[in-house]
Amino acid sequence: MANAIIPNKHPMPAQDAAVRAKNFNEVALGYDEETVVAEANRCLQCKKEPCRQGCPVEVDIPAFIKLAAERDFAGAIKKLKEKNALPAVCGRVCPQENQCEKYCTLGKKNEPVGIGRIERFCADWELATGVLPQEIAPPTGKKIAVVGSGPSGLTCAADLAKLGHKVTIFEALHVAGGVLMYGIPEFRLPKAVVQAEVQSLKKLGVDIQVNAVVGKFATVDELMEEGGFDAAFLGTGAGLPYFMNIPGENACGVYSANEFLTRTNLMKAYLFPEHDTPIRVGKRVAVLGGGNVAMDAARTALRLGAEESWIVYRRSKNELPARHEEAEHAEEEGVKFAFLTSPTRIIYDDDYWVTGMECLRYELGEPDASGRRSPVPVKGSEYIMDIDTVVVAIGQGPNPLVPRTTKGLECNKKGNIIANLETGATSKPGVYAGGDVVTGAATVILAMGAGRTAAKSIHGYLSGK
Amino acid sequence: MYKILRKAVLAPTLCLFDIEAPLVARKAKPGQFVILRVQEEGERIPLTIADFDREKGTITCVFQEVGKTTMELAKLSEGDSIKDFVGPLGEPSHIEMFGKVVCVGGGVGVAPVHPIARALKEAGNDVTGIIGARTGELLFWEDKMRVACTELRVTTDDGSYVRQGFVTDVLKEVIEEKGDIALCVAIGPLPMMRAVCNMTKEYNIKTVVSLNSIMVDGTGMCGCCRVTVGGQTKFACVDGPEFDGHEVDFAEMARRSVIYKTQEQLAVGRYNNEIEHKCSCGCGGGK
Numbered sequence: 001m002a003n004a005i006i007p008n009k010h011p012m013p014a015q016d017a018a019v020r021a022k023n024f025n026e027v028a029l030g031y032d033e034e035t036v037v038a039e040a041n042r043c044l045q046c047k048k049e050p051c052r053q054g055c056p057v058e059v060d061i062p063a064f065i066k067l068a069a070e071r072d073f074a075g076a077i078k079k080l081k082e083k084n085a086l087p088a089v090c091g092r093v094c095p096q097e098n099q100c101e102k103y104c105t106l107g108k109k110n111e112p113v114g115i116g117r118i119e120r121f122c123a124d125w126e127l128a129t130g131v132l133p134q135e136i137a138p139p140t141g142k143k144i145a146v147v148g149s150g151p152s153g154l155t156c157a158a159d160l161a162k163l164g165h166k167v168t169i170f171e172a173l174h175v176a177g178g179v180l181m182y183g184i185p186e187f188r189l190p191k192a193v194v195q196a197e198v199q200s201l202k203k204l205g206v207d208i209q210v211n212a213v214v215g216k217f218a219t220v221d222e223l224m225e226e227g228g229f230d231a232a233f234l235g236t237g238a239g240l241p242y243f244m245n246i247p248g249e250n251a252c253g254v255y256s257a258n259e260f261l262t263r264t265n266l267m268k269a270y271l272f273p274e275h276d277t278p279i280r281v282g283k284r285v286a287v288l289g290g291g292n293v294a295m296d297a298a299r300t301a302l303r304l305g306a307e308e309s310w311i312v313y314r315r316s317k318n319e320l321p322a323r324h325e326e327a328e329h330a331e332e333e334g335v336k337f338a339f340l341t342s343p344t345r346i347i348y349d350d351d352y353w354v355t356g357m358e359c360l361r362y363e364l365g366e367p368d369a370s371g372r373r374s375p376v377p378v379k380g381s382e383y384i385m386d387i388d389t390v391v392v393a394i395g396q397g398p399n400p401l402v403p404r405t406t407k408g409l410e411c412n413k414k415g416n417i418i419a420n421l422e423t424g425a426t427s428k429p430g431v432y433a434g435g436d437v438v439t440g441a442a443t444v445i446l447a448m449g450a451g452r453t454a455a456k457s458i459h460g461y462l463s464g465k
Numbered sequence: 466m467y468k469i470l471r472k473a474v475l476a477p478t479l480c481l482f483d484i485e486a487p488l489v490a491r492k493a494k495p496g497q498f499v500i501l502r503v504q505e506e507g508e509r510i511p512l513t514i515a516d517f518d519r520e521k522g523t524i525t526c527v528f529q530e531v532g533k534t535t536m537e538l539a540k541l542s543e544g545d546s547i548k549d550f551v552g553p554l555g556e557p558s559h560i561e562m563f564g565k566v567v568c569v570g571g572g573v574g575v576a577p578v579h580p581i582a583r584a585l586k587e588a589g590n591d592v593t594g595i596i597g598a599r600t601g602e603l604l605f606w607e608d609k610m611r612v613a614c615t616e617l618r619v620t621t622d623d624g625s626y627v628r629q630g631f632v633t634d635v636l637k638e639v640i641e642e643k644g645d646i647a648l649c650v651a652i653g654p655l656p657m658m659r660a661v662c663n664m665t666k667e668y669n670i671k672t673v674v675s676l677n678s679i680m681v682d683g684t685g686m687c688g689c690c691r692v693t694v695g696g697q698t699k700f701a702c703v704d705g706p707e708f709d710g711h712e713v714d715f716a717e718m719a720r721r722s723v724i725y726k727t728q729e730q731l732a733v734g735r736y737n738n739e740i741e742h743k744c745s746c747g748c749g750g751g752k
Contacts, residue, residue: 172551172682172684173682173684174502174509174548174549174551210549211549211550211551212488212551213551213552213554213684216492216552216553216554217488217489217491217492217552217553218488218491218492239684239685239686240685240686241686241687241688243688243698245698249698250691250692250693250698250717250721252720252721252724255689256687256688256689258686258687258688259681259687259688259689262681262682262686262687263681267508267509267681268506271506272728272732273728273731273732273735274506275506275507275508276506276507276508276533276534276732277508277509277681278508278725278728278729278732280724280725280728351720352717352720352721399684399685399686400685401684401685401703
């Protein structure tokens with residue numbers, strides 16, 4: 001262990017903001033071996049392990065960090081993978097400041113240990129040197145259908161496969177990964193990294209059927225009654241885009257963030273015409289919303305060649321739901337912010353192309369039920385924003401396809417599947433659910449935690465059956 | 466991979482494939498569509514299901530070469546495979562006993578209208594089919610439509626086959642001749658569907674159209690295919706593709722359908738260059 005406390009995290013090398021704003025390469029470059037060992041040595045190896053309470057998938061953090069400090073990266077990744085099927089993803093996209101690193105003892109007076117960065121290094125080390133075999137329990141003869149291959153489905157599938165169950169994942173798109181593939185941009189989470197993690201799942205014996213839309217080619221009931229599946233996990237996410245419902249929203253040049261990001265990330269429209277999917281980005285782009293998706297869209301717009309990329313958010317900087325780091329990265333790259341501003345209508349020309357957006361300025365009023373000060377429009381403050389592309393990033397709801405076609409599956413008013421958060425059990429015996437389809441749009445790691453919880457319950461359910 | 470079991474060239478630039486996709490064929494219903502991707506760098510495009518064979522496990526798709534992807538698709542032969550093929554997507558046609566119905570297919574729209582006409586006839590309806598093409602050379606499936614419908618009328622814009630006139634001209638004759646038509650189904654190019662709707666509105670005949678908006682995923686997650694129907698925004702891929710034609714904002718549809726015109730032309734130009742290059746020096750288009 002280190003003798004003296006090093007107060008700050010070892011800095012993470014990153015691409016220069018001016019350069020990276022023009023390319024899709026990963027922004028954060030990762031630690032090298034010397035730095036990761038030095039950072040791992042900052043860990044105090046506390047007996048109480050407070051960091052672990054902040055991890056939704058309960059990774060044995062001090063143990064893997066100790067192994068990394070000893071340069072036993074094979075041991076470290078093995079320890080990580082006992083609990084986390086997607087460490088290369090989590091090390092990159094988890095909001096560690098609100099999770100493991102929030103509880104780090106060092107963090108009380110200094111900067112916490114860079115747990116995410118160490119996790120990322122170990123995962124990348126494994127992907128570079130070759131994925132290690134994992135222990136798999138003897139076959140149980142039970143079959144489980146996992147619907148959706150996003151973070152919750154992948155985690156649930158990995159856990160169940162390790163317990164000896166036969167797992168088939170059904171994915172609607174042509175590749176597995178869900179939001180990791182179509183939503184989170186290449187410059188934050190390289191798609192090759194996601195696919196490498198998906199490949200390591202296949203080594204556990206998980207069968208992944210892509211191009212399989214459950215609710216269309218077969219319903220959940222049909223999978224269980226005719227397909228011979230003993231249980232099902234629904235991890236279909238929150239993929240239904242919300243629009244503002246303001247005039248002009250169907251004009252040409254208005255995208256949902258889902259469409260904008262799917263074209264760019266999944267279909268690689270940034271490589272058009274080498275890749276066939278086109279995208280059209282004008283000179284001045286307005287992204288509506290203040291979450292991580294909005295930041296991703298605004299940063300993507302710059303990389304697609306926009307001269308100006310604006311975040312238009314109806315509250316102030318303090319209320320931004322996006323991670324602080326994401327907003328900061330966006331700002332460094334040149335994204336501009338119009339706070340306390342909300343559009344009232346989108347203006348278009350004779351050919352139906354967007355030419356501007358009428359906005360209203362807001363001021364903050366009394367705190368609302370959520371404790372945030374609610375925005376109140378300022379009368380007579382209308383002005384026209386001169387823009388030619390709009391990306392609507394105000395949130396997503398659950399895709400209704402599976403809930404609508406599954407008999408006896410209870411949902412709430414918003415269309416989310418009702419599931420016990422402790423067990424993942426739904427109103428339908430043998431059917432479990434977790435992730436965004438239950439909670440509404442949240443984080444990758446929370447979805448993974450829900451996948452893990454459901455896997456435990458499914459294992460219990462099948463063992464007792 | 467999804468294998469092409471049969472290929473038929475129906476007319477110049479008009480191609481038919483029977484594609485092996487048993488899971489899609491098992492559930493396919495008239496009115497639904499598939500999304501396919503030809504190869505790894507390919508885009509996802511929607512094609513309406515023209516026929517299906519549950520026993521053989523095949524889906525029949527008919528498409529016109531209108532851009533890079535469909536040109537590339539048409540180059541494939543029997544035995545070749547398509548990278549991705551997903552479906553059946555969208556809501557099936559609403560089939561019941563209506564009475565007298567008219568099914569209008571314009572151009573490549575004859576293919577998707579075929580299974581609907583057949584299902585309507587099987588449900589006991591008196592189905593008058595109307596099919597038309599720009600010229601006789603482009604007309605296809607007259608025989609299949611004759612079997613699917615109670616009665617079939619054929620027309621060509623230039624009069625090179627059977628008679629001269631638009632499908633709307635024939636539709637007007639049918640309406641006036643038969644009276645009390647309960648339903649009209651019209652599938653074809655946007656201007657044709659719009660013209661049919663304008664006409665049937667005058668006669669107050671309920672009209673269903675199948676909208677071919679631009680799509681990406683086809684499962685309701687992006688809203689690329691959104692259309693205004695009865696003043697409300699709908700996603701054609703999950704709420705449709707069939708809608709009440711009298712409620713559809715066709716002007717908006719038309720504007721949205723050419724969003725990527727510039728890029729589409731660029732892609733075709735580049736593709737043609739590649740092919741030409743391939744033919745002249747045999748480098749495989751690699752340089």
